[in-house]
Amino acid sequence: MAPPVHERITARWSRVVQDAAVSHGTLVLLVAPDQLLEVARSLKAEFGFDLLLDVTAVDWPARNPRFDVVYHFYTTRDFVRVRVKTRVAAATPVVDSLISLYEAARYSERECHDMYGIEFRNNADLRPILLYEGFVGHPLRKDYPKHREQPLVPYRK
């Protein structure tokens, strides 16, 4: 049985949510990039989603817009998870940062920027986190070859 909060969220945001579905027990909301911050703020303030679990992206090279940016939220009050997705194009992979709502977004957004090249507006610290300074490209994009090597220090002969 779906938790009642699913229906309340869908009803509250029916205006901006482009698609809402329950997938394996998790409510999935698809919103436009410019609505993301507003929806996240409401999830936190009105529905008690106080834990930002995760920020990542999915690359669909053949699709336009190319990237899904995916967020997972959890409420420590009702024990429910919500997945919020937004789609951005390869030419302007920009979404608003959630650091004004969740400090946890800082590291997760850095990782997502590393791996997919998504820009998070208003997150001033998008330094590499899992990669190193000077790394070229975004390794989890589908067009980044798995075997490409970029050694920081030349290999020994």
Added chain:
Amino acid sequence: MSADAPLPNPIRPAFGPGEHAGTTVVSIGPSHPATHGTIQIIAELSGERILRADVHCGYLHRGFEKECESHTWHNLIPYVDRLNYCSALINDFAYCDAVEKLMGIEITPRCRYLRTLLAEYSRIADHLTCTAAALMELGAMTAFLYLVTIRDYVYEHLADLTGARVTYSFGRIGGLARDLPDGWLARLEEILREYDVFVGRVHGLVDRNRIFIDRMRDVGVLHTAEAINWGFTGPVLRSTGVPRDLRKDTPYLAYAELDFEVPVGIKGDNYDRYYVRMREMDESVHMIRQLVARLPPGPLSVDDRRCVLPDKHLVYTEIESLINHFKLIVDGPDVPAGEIYSAHEGANGELGFYIVSVGGGVPYKVHVRAPSFVHMGGVHRMLEGYQLADLVPTFGSINMIGGECDR
């Protein structure tokens, strides 16, 4: 690059020396005996007090998520073992659970109980490692040896079951690699009794030890609201006083059928994190005894040829099973298109797998919500304002595991 040229710096510190008069900026790590994994902390010090800390991870990054996209679903099991290698079985089961949900598979009751048992056994090994290392770094060598003695019993015992001491590759989509060998449960009860003895001694040595309390109490304090805001979960969040535990809140495996408590701290300091882990191990022992008493008989793996390998004697005697075997090994199990986020309570916090499938034998995307990585994003809040020497026990109390942090 000539041999004498300085090596390029892989990181860009958030701040450098000379910004404030009278402060010193030091770089700790990435290869430092007290940081367990390879992690680098740039710290600005006033005297011996840490004013600011900038934490850099990634030295152990090995492209786990990229690698996942070109191997079959089954081939990933040895990889997920190497995320949190202190409790590899929990990773195995969390991953298998996510894939099984995508495939719509419900595992057998015996498998469900055994996975729960092994997950709790792994949690004990993980907490023993963390607590032992943290105590050793404070000079408590005897306590370290007591705890590691038990951990070695556990490792050897798991080696009897799985053939490996640390990275077991024991989970299978739809079941487990094999059933328990004869006498395994008898030895388990022996080890649990030894556990009571040795952990009891550590309690006696440490809990009310003046030196230990002075080093741990009111150090690295984290409050609940702040912990949640920075994404902390697991023992670190519970040490701040809230009983948030996925085993209770969103029960999976057999946890809904078990009697156990969720220990919490009172202040969210290093002492509470030590004590929460010690108490959690007791609860795990309590759960394991219930699981052993109620372990149901029956098959271990589901009867589903989409993912479970056919019996060897069938592979050798009938063509359908031979083809089935080949198809599962070469092409991989056919997981229907879809996406899922599935989380288990790992030893250090919420371990989530976000998996996207487009159908076929290879994942389209596997993302791990690794508690250690999220915790590294907020660890500076527990370091700033305390002494440089406190960095060691505070960092130890989080149990950052490089394998899952850097992936």
